[in-house]
Structures are given as C-alpha cells and as structure tokens.
Amino acid sequence: MPYRLITGDPDPAEVRRLTFVPFLPDGRCVLLPGPALPAGVVRDGEHYLLDASLRLPDLGFRAQRVHPFARDGDHLYVWLDGDRVDDRPGVLVVDADEAAAELPVVRDALTSFRTQTDASYYADNVRLLEPAYLRGTTPQAGSGFGGDAARWRSRRGMIVDGVHRDGTFLDVGCANGLLMESVREWAAERGITLEPYGIDLAPGLVELARRRLPQWADRIEEGNAIDWAPADGRRFTFVHVLLDAVPRARRADLIRHGLTLVEPGGRLLVSHYALTPEPAGEVLRALGFEPAGFSGSTTAWLNV
Numbered sequence: 001m002p003y004r005l006i007t008g009d010p011d012p013a014e015v016r017r018l019t020f021v022p023f024l025p026d027g028r029c030v031l032l033p034g035p036a037l038p039a040g041v042v043r044d045g046e047h048y049l050l051d052a053s054l055r056l057p058d059l060g061f062r063a064q065r066v067h068p069f070a071r072d073g074d075h076l077y078v079w080l081d082g083d084r085v086d087d088r089p090g091v092l093v094v095d096a097d098e099a100a101a102e103l104p105v106v107r108d109a110l111t112s113f114r115t116q117t118d119a120s121y122y123a124d125n126v127r128l129l130e131p132a133y134l135r136g137t138t139p140q141a142g143s144g145f146g147g148d149a150a151r152w153r154s155r156r157g158m159i160v161d162g163v164h165r166d167g168t169f170l171d172v173g174c175a176n177g178l179l180m181e182s183v184r185e186w187a188a189e190r191g192i193t194l195e196p197y198g199i200d201l202a203p204g205l206v207e208l209a210r211r212r213l214p215q216w217a218d219r220i221e222e223g224n225a226i227d228w229a230p231a232d233g234r235r236f237t238f239v240h241v242l243l244d245a246v247p248r249a250r251r252a253d254l255i256r257h258g259l260t261l262v263e264p265g266g267r268l269l270v271s272h273y274a275l276t277p278e279p280a281g282e283v284l285r286a287l288g289f290e291p292a293g294f295s296g297s298t299t300a301w302l303n304v
Ligand SMILES: C[S@@+](CC[C@H](N)C(=O)[O-])C[C@H]1O[C@@H](n2cnc3c(N)ncnc32)[C@H](O)[C@@H]1O
Pocket: 122, 125, 126, 129, 130, 143, 144, 156, 171, 172, 173, 174, 175, 176, 179, 199, 200, 201, 202, 205, 223, 224, 225, 226, 242, 244, 245, 246, 273
C-alpha cells in the first residue's frame, strides 16, 4: 500500500512498524544522523500507542502526546509532542522547518502537528491518558505518575505551598483523584482543612476516581478545563489547573477561565505536570499574569 496521510487511529492489529517525528515546544525536532527518522518494530502483545511509542524511539526524548498522521500498509508514521530531550551523542536536535524542507515525512508531520484542532488535542489526551492510567497498578500510576508515594510527594507536594487557608480545593484534571486526597492530607499537616473536588476530561477516570473516593463521588465530574463550570455556579477557594491540559495557544484562556472559578480571597494554583524547563511562574508572566507566589519551577499561583 502506498504512503498516505490519515486521520484517526488504525486498528492496533494492523500496525507492525513505526516511524517517529519527535517535536519539541521550541520549534525543533529530534532526528538521527543522516538525517534519519527514528523507527522501530511493534513487539507481539504491545499496543503501538500505549507501549511501542513510549519504548521506541530511544533518544532520551520525553513524549507527552502521540499522534498518527500517515501510513503505508502496516507501517505507521506518528508525530510525538515532547517536553524535552537529553543531550545524547548521535542525536540531532534541529529546526523543524529546515528538516521539513529536506524530509517529506517531516513536512507532513509538521503540517499535521501545527494544524491540529483543539478538539483533536483533547481527543489525544483522552485516548492516550485514559487507558494508560486505567491499567496502572498503583495510585500514583492511576494519576499518570511513574514513581512511588515518596517521589509523588516530592514532585507534586509543592502545590500545597500555595494553600494558605481553609476552604475548598478543585483539582482540574483530577485523574484517579490522588491529588485531591494528597493535597487534603498535606494541608492537614499544616493545620489547614480542605474539602476536595475534581473534574476530568476522561469519563473512565471520573468513574475510577468516584470508585476510589466514594465519600466524594458527588464532587467528581466530567468536564474540560477550558470551559467547565459547576451547574450551581459555586466558586472554590483553591482551583488547581495543569498547563499541560490545553494546547499552548489556549493557555491564557485556561488561566482566565480558571480565575472565574475561584472565590474572592482564594487562589488559582497553576502547575506543570510535564518535566519542562519552563518555570510555571515565567509561563504566567509571559501570558500577562503576575504570580502572587511560586514553589519550585512546577507551581505558581494567582490571588483572586
Ligand atoms: C497527569 S494527570 C494529573 C493528576 C493530578 N491532577 C496532578 O496534577 O498531579 C492529567 C489528567 O488531566 C486530564 N486532562 C487532560 N486534559 C484535560 C482537559 N482539557 N480538561 C480536563 N482534564 C484534562 C487527563 O485525563 C488526566 O487524568
């Protein structure tokens, strides 16, 4: 079958080979000497999106999203949206437009990547994160985290530094609800009482969070961070949003909308989930919001 552009995901049983075009947020892409594209074979029992695309390519590149854009029989071409790449010998990090001028596959990938609609971005989030988290065997894995409880606290614990009083806490993108539980616990250690709420885009994760946290089942809803608002119009003392939940071009809209969910005297807590080198406070400043405080590089907050 000839190489052709596609939309949508092919049947996993039909995909045996993968070629990757990894993109970085700064407009560069990651190639091998040649220049050549990283590629590999899907192993028996592996799912091409959930397993093979994370195992391959071995470039020291962290992919956040995986998106098929072309195929040729059982050979699938996917672009990867990543947050960073390690410095490794033999790995080229080059301007994506320059690579596209030389390699037609990079040109096709770049067009698909740059013209992705918001709806397609959100659909990618659900179809990649939901099955991956649902098959997690630890509470951390059910929130997309690859470490144990101690590492979870060291990576997510700074969110509670923005909590300065008793009140309600809404986690936007709550996955299996672990952060709702954790922030309540970490705040309690500081003598602060929080009542947690959560929303998530993925229906299967909302169901999982309700099952894990039956005492808060009626506080967990399905919704998109970009526009969800509670039916009763209530506001929350603290609202936590993830910069990773929306396309980069929609980040300012995410922050503006998040602020509308916070009650006066409360705070919008903003964090990165991805291990990106951009401090959250700098991201807010670049979007025109002056942070009232920050903790480490992952978390910053705005007063309301
Ligand atoms: C990495 S988990 C975050 C867990 C926890 N809130 C934290 O910050 O540690 C990301 C979650 O955000 C959800 N998500 C992604 N995009 C979203 C969006 N646009 N609106 C709501 N939830 C979204 C995913 O389904 C996933 O469950």
